[in-house]
Structures are given as structure tokens and as C-alpha cells.
Amino acid sequence: MVAFGYQAVGQHLPQGVTIDTNACNYAPGLNSYNFHKGNELIGMILPDACNFSGVEEDGVNKYFIADFYSDYKKDTFATNDEAMAWMVATMEAYYKPANIAGWQDLTVQQPKASLKYPSDWSYKTDKYEGVFKSKIQGENKITLMRKVPGGQSELCFIIRTPNTAKLTTAKVMEMAAQMNRAIDIKISPKTEKIIGGKSFKTAENSFMMQMDQYHFWYADDKEIIYINYNLLKDERFRYPEVLKTIVESITW
Numbered sequence: 001m002v003a004f005g006y007q008a009v010g011q012h013l014p015q016g017v018t019i020d021t022n023a024c025n026y027a028p029g030l031n032s033y034n035f036h037k038g039n040e041l042i043g044m045i046l047p048d049a050c051n052f053s054g055v056e057e058d059g060v061n062k063y064f065i066a067d068f069y070s071d072y073k074k075d076t077f078a079t080n081d082e083a084m085a086w087m088v089a090t091m092e093a094y095y096k097p098a099n100i101a102g103w104q105d106l107t108v109q110q111p112k113a114s115l116k117y118p119s120d121w122s123y124k125t126d127k128y129e130g131v132f133k134s135k136i137q138g139e140n141k142i143t144l145m146r147k148v149p150g151g152q153s154e155l156c157f158i159i160r161t162p163n164t165a166k167l168t169t170a171k172v173m174e175m176a177a178q179m180n181r182a183i184d185i186k187i188s189p190k191t192e193k194i195i196g197g198k199s200f201k202t203a204e205n206s207f208m209m210q211m212d213q214y215h216f217w218y219a220d221d222k223e224i225i226y227i228n229y230n231l232l233k234d235e236r237f238r239y240p241e242v243l244k245t246i247v248e249s250i251t252w
Helices: 002-007 080-094 169-179 240-249
Strands: 017-023 031-037 040-047 064-068 073-077 103-109 112-118 121-126 141-148 151-162 191-195 198-207 211-219 223-232
Touching (some): 031 080, 040 080, 064 080, 073 080, 103 121, 112 121, 112 141, 112 151, 112 240, 151 240, 169 198, 169 211, 169 223, 191 211, 211 240, 223 240
Antiparallel strands (some): 017 031, 031 040, 040 064, 064 073, 103 112, 121 141, 141 151, 151 223, 191 198, 198 211, 211 223
């Protein structure tokens, strides 16, 4: 039944997405469809007459409900094939790299940094007290955020702070690993990356198989810079190139 309904719309599920079928016990001949990615339920197609109340109905179905949970999108359709086509197209669009409609420039004086970021994102600056044994007088952190249902997702931050304790880059990396136990600087491949004319040490890691984390460290006699961005769950598919572009745009 799944194969038939699926082939009828001439579509293919996005990579990593699976589908299963559940008979509507009290509406003979009708089925609901669950969509999964990994261990997560990401969507459902449910016939209007499909119910779980224990009351058998006449099986007359008025419409089909398609609900894609990951992107908070929902619609109704006259046929199962139309619902299936919408679901597949919506999933395919969602799991592609994000299409950024526009970019804007940001220049902050404290901590001093310039970059470009998506025009529908926001930012904030604040103090990160005590980080890397640094004594600060003002704000030393920039955070980039995007709006998500229920709040803001903080994807990237930049800490630029005085190197009061005269720490080496290696020591800064060690201290970052102590704050974030997911960082293993012994096994994570460390490479050099030039950002705004400064040479950073970099590393990346996964956190609980749900988040990819990227780190960039720099230290000299005067200052420490730590750049970090985190991609949680579906952000790993949608925003990696966006974050790379942001980091590469940074100047000091």
C-alpha cells in the first residue's frame, strides 16, 4: 500500500527519510502514513475519516491532512496523492541548503569586528566574564541568532577579549576543551585558517550525535579570539555553507 500510494505521485523520498503505513482500524480501506528521519517522527499524512476513537465510521473521506512537523507546515488536500506530493516537495525543499534572500553588514566597536550575516537574522553583544582568565571593561562577545518557532536559535558567537594572562593558543584550546567536554583536541584534526588576516587553529566535533560544533582559536600577547558555531539537528543540512560564509567574511 505504501509503495502504491508513493509511486502514484511519481516522487522519491529525500535521503534518509523513511515511511511506514498504519491502517485506520475504524475506517476500513484507509491508511495513515508516518515519515521518519533517523529515530525522529517528522511528518504524517492522515485521512479525515481515520480516527482512533473506537467508533467505526462509514469510511467516507472528505480530505487528507498533511503535517510536516520539522518546518511547522500543514495543509489539507482532496486526494492522498496530492497530500503525498506536497509532503515530498516540502521535505525536499526543507532538507536542501538554506536559500538566503539577502545579507547585511554588521560592524561592532566592542568587541571590534565586522562581518556579513543573513538579513533576517539578529545579533546581540554582551560580556562573558572570566573567560580565558581575561579582565574586561566592556562587552567581549557577539552572538548571531535566527528566529525559530518559540524563540531564537543561537548559531554562532565571537569572543574577542584581552589576553590578560598571556595565554598561548594551545592553552586557550585546552581551556575551551575543559568548558566543553565534547571537544577532544587530542584526536580532532587541527588545521590553520586565516580569518581577517589572523591565523586561527581550528577543530570540529559532534555533540551527542545531534549537533556539529566548529571552533576557531587565536591568541597573541594582546588578545584572544574564539569563534564557535553550532549546527543542531536539521541545521546541519541547511546552514553549513551559510556559517562558512559568515566566518570567512569576518574582519578585525
